[in-house]
Amino acid sequence: MKEIPDYGFHGYQVPTVPKGPRSIRKRWPRKKSIEDSQICPFELLAAVAGKLLLESESSASSSAEGKDIFGIHKDGIKFEKLEEHKSYRSQWHDPGSCVESAFVPDSAIRALDSNSSLADIIHLGDESVLKHTSNTTDFDLSKDIDLDLKLEICTSNSTKRDLPDKLKGNFSNDGSLCDGQVKNGNRLVEDKSIHTGDFIAANTGSRDEHRTNYVNSNTVINSDRSVQFQLPLYRDPIPSASFVKQRNNVTLGTNRDDAENSFRFNKTKIKAFRPQTRFGYRRIRKMLTYKYWKEAPRLKDSELPDCPEEMKPFYRRRKGLHSQERCHREAPTKKRKVRDHNIVLACDYEARIKRTLNSPEKGVERDNNDSTTFLRRAVGPSASLGRVQKSMDTRVKLSIKSFKVPELYIEVPETATVGSLKRTVMEAVTTILGGGLDVGVVLEGKKVRDDNRTLQQAGISDSSNLETLGFTLEPSLNQQAPVSPKKPSAFVSPDANKKLTRSPITPNLELGLLVPGIPNDPPITKMEKRVEDKLELGCPLREKAEAFSDKAKKDSKALIPIPTMNVEPRAVVPLNQRPKCSELSQRRTRRPFSVTEAEALVEAVETLGTGRWRDIKMRAFDSASHRTYVDLKDKWKTLVHTACISPQQRRGEPVPQQLLDRVLCAHGYWSQHQSKQHGKHYVEALRITDGQVERVGA
DNA sequence: GTTAGGG
DNA sequence: CCCTAAC
Numbered sequence: 001m002k003e004i005p006d007y008g009f010h011g012y013q014v015p016t017v018p019k020g021p022r023s024i025r026k027r028w029p030r031k032k033s034i035e036d037s038q039i040c041p042f043e044l045l046a047a048v049a050g051k052l053l054l055e056s057e058s059s060a061s062s063s064a065e066g067k068d069i070f071g072i073h074k075d076g077i078k079f080e081k082l083e084e085h086k087s088y089r090s091q092w093h094d095p096g097s098c099v100e101s102a103f104v105p106d107s108a109i110r111a112l113d114s115n116s117s118l119a120d121i122i123h124l125g126d127e128s129v130l131k132h133t134s135n136t137t138d139f140d141l142s143k144d145i146d147l148d149l150k151l152e153i154c155t156s157n158s159t160k161r162d163l164p165d166k167l168k169g170n171f172s173n174d175g176s177l178c179d180g181q182v183k184n185g186n187r188l189v190e191d192k193s194i195h196t197g198d199f200i201a202a203n204t205g206s207r208d209e210h211r212t213n214y215v216n217s218n219t220v221i222n223s224d225r226s227v228q229f230q231l232p233l234y235r236d237p238i239p240s241a242s243f244v245k246q247r248n249n250v251t252l253g254t255n256r257d258d259a260e261n262s263f264r265f266n267k268t269k270i271k272a273f274r275p276q277t278r279f280g281y282r283r284i285r286k287m288l289t290y291k292y293w294k295e296a297p298r299l300k301d302s303e304l305p306d307c308p309e310e311m312k313p314f315y316r317r318r319k320g321l322h323s324q325e326r327c328h329r330e331a332p333t334k335k336r337k338v339r340d341h342n343i344v345l346a347c348d349y350e351a352r353i354k355r356t357l358n359s360p361e362k363g364v365e366r367d368n369n370d371s372t373t374f375l376r377r378a379v380g381p382s383a384s385l386g387r388v389q390k391s392m393d394t395r396v397k398l399s400i401k402s403f404k405v406p407e408l409y410i411e412v413p414e415t416a417t418v419g420s421l422k423r424t425v426m427e428a429v430t431t432i433l434g435g436g437l438d439v440g441v442v443l444e445g446k447k448v449r450d451d452n453r454t455l456q457q458a459g460i461s462d463s464s465n466l467e468t469l470g471f472t473l474e475p476s477l478n479q480q481a482p483v484s485p486k487k488p489s490a491f492v493s494p495d496a497n498k499k500l501t502r503s504p505i506t507p508n509l510e511l512g513l514l515v516p517g518i519p520n521d522p523p524i525t526k527m528e529k530r531v532e533d534k535l536e537l538g539c540p541l542r543e544k545a546e547a548f549s550d551k552a553k554k555d556s557k558a559l560i561p562i563p564t565m566n567v568e569p570r571a572v573v574p575l576n577q578r579p580k581c582s583e584l585s586q587r588r589t590r591r592p593f594s595v596t597e598a599e600a601l602v603e604a605v606e607t608l609g610t611g612r613w614r615d616i617k618m619r620a621f622d623s624a625s626h627r628t629y630v631d632l633k634d635k636w637k638t639l640v641h642t643a644c645i646s647p648q649q650r651r652g653e654p655v656p657q658q659l660l661d662r663v664l665c666a667h668g669y670w671s672q673h674q675s676k677q678h679g680k681h682y683v684e685a686l687r688i689t690d691g692q693v694e695r696v697g698a
Numbered sequence: 699g700t701t702a703g704g705g
Numbered sequence: 706c707c708c709t710a711a712c
Binding site for chain 1: 701702
Binding site: 630 | 706707
């Protein structure tokens with residue numbers, strides 16, 4: 001060590017930095033809890049799957065024969081009940097058709113009624129639309145929206161072809177692999193299109209005719225310029241081993257040929273994908289069996305608030321921004337290359353709910369505890385039967401065309417792959433969907449707030465009113481958006497509520513959500529082309545893309561997932577102002593401390609001492625949002641180091657020696673003294689000596 | 699969420 | 706600047 005000056009602090013030799021006890025802290029990896037990171041999309045999916053299962057089960061149980069078949073099709077939720085046989089048959093509708101209608105099973109209606117779950121309403125995916133907003137500087141989402149992005153929850157590469165197989169699985173109450181009452185081993189064969197996320201659930205042991213198909217969507221796209229992300233919502237309906245396995249595949253990311261493009265939940269490190277062992281399995285099981293099912297009986301309750309209850313346990317565990325950020329990170333080696341060519345896309349969602357007439361029809365029992373039925377059914381065969389119809393019910397057909405979800409920002413390097421774009425969007429969507437969205441019901445322009453009212457009581461059963469029925473997605477009042485506004489991947493602005501229900505008469509209720517601090521710069525239209533090129537040429541996801549494009553070529557209505565979409569970046573935000581988002585979130589740009597900043601830091605440390613970095617941050621760098629207290633700590637560390645080394649060894653912007661002397665002085669002092677006790681003493685001593693640091697006595 | 703320290 | 710452990 002170099003010559004060590006003595007600044008008079010009790011003969012303390014400044015640079016003798018004692019190694020603190022932390023250096024001997026254990027550093028072997030602790031067992032990181034799973035919920036820290038990788039749950040994200042699957043939690044959502046799990047909830048949705050469970051929800052769907054519940055609905056199907058619930059209805060199935062109402063039908064004594066258990067011959068219910070639900071179908072969910074691309075244009076929304078399609079439930080058709082065959083009156084005579086009390087069975088449900090899926091129906092496929094023309095995407096462009098305006099006459100779509102759907103029976104919504106009681107449970108769904110009730111779920112809607114109770115405002116309990118977003119998933120209830122939209123069943124995710126299908127008509128959830130990411131719309132690409134215009135390049136205007138305002139955020140009026142109602143206009144110039146020309147890009148429908150159909151969300152695609154494509155979980156893993158491995159699901160793309162043999163997904164039906166992967167969906168096979170038996171289901172039992174405890175989620176184990178043993179034989180159960182509910183089986184979902186039926187293949188999906190009806191639709192020739194490739195559904196990466198077709199959702200199959202079959203009710204009780206019965207076969208094809210009893211199959212329940214939750215097919216999410218065909219290849220996308222309708223008319224003109226609209227482009228949708230195909231979003232075969234991969235909803236494994238069964239909280240069973242199939243689900244777990246799938247998840248393992250995803251998280252492992254090692255046993256596939258296309259690891260890079262595989263759906264990795266945007267985790268950076270391999271260790272984040274470590275196989276789910278029993279813990280993970282159990283956790284999922286718990287999620288699906290305990291959490292979800294236990295909540296189920298309460299779906300009717302008004303205590304089910306604004307947030308999908310079954311979602312809460314999944315998301316409330318998620319760590320805050322930090323882990324969110326981590327969740328988005330990409331491998332560092334890849335980050336650098338793409339860092340400088342990011343494109344910021346601004347998207348928003350839309351919720352379009354289409355309603356159709358209701359028609360009286362014999363309904364299943366409206367026991368006010370369908371969930372109980374479901375639970376019982378899930379437990380054993382005896383429980384699935386024996387529900388006696390007690391009353392007639394008028395069914396309300398609700399066809400939810402699409403939802404508009406709050407505005408979404410994603411940041412995509414132009415060198416990004418299609419797959420990464422998908423994942424980015426998925427991440428953002430998942431964040432939003434899981435981040436506390438509520439469904440609001442608007443009737444005749446007025447919000448229906450009483451969740452306890454029946455549809456009939458609320459007038460929703462009245463066919464004359466249905467045309468004025470609408471739904472909204474809105475940020476949950478109970479649950480904040482999970483992502484901090486500082487560095488969002490996508491988040492819901494608190495202002496969102498103000499913009500709700502802008503057009504109550506129309507079915508389209510939109511949410512306009514702004515991301516503060518993101519300037520609405522004129523678009524860089526060149527980007528669009530470049531994006532196309534890049535996506536077209538360099539897509540490492542070719543293998544995956546082909547699956548879609550093959551179909552797309554044959555199907556005029558289909559589009560190759562993303563490449564040709566008219567992505568017009570809303571704005572290119574200066575790097576250091578961009579919200580860091582998605583898995584492609586990069587290492588922060590280096591921002592060397594200026595001398596001025598260093599001075600401010602030194603002064604703060606002189607006053608407050610080391611070890612109070614948060615205070616130092618607030619005191620001296622409160623307005624510098626890009627300086628975290630960790631940054632300050634690190635900078636102090638480097639300052640001390642710089643002061644210790646010879647000027648020849650120093651790099652970067654030269655720090656005045658005088659300042660470095662102060663650094664050493666303060667460092668020496670605070671190394672010997674506790675910050676809190678002696679702060680004033682030190683500062684006073686400095687003041688007394690008027691900068692004659694060498695003579696400062698303690 | 700903060701702090702300390704290694705990378 | 707990142708990451709992690711410890712708190």
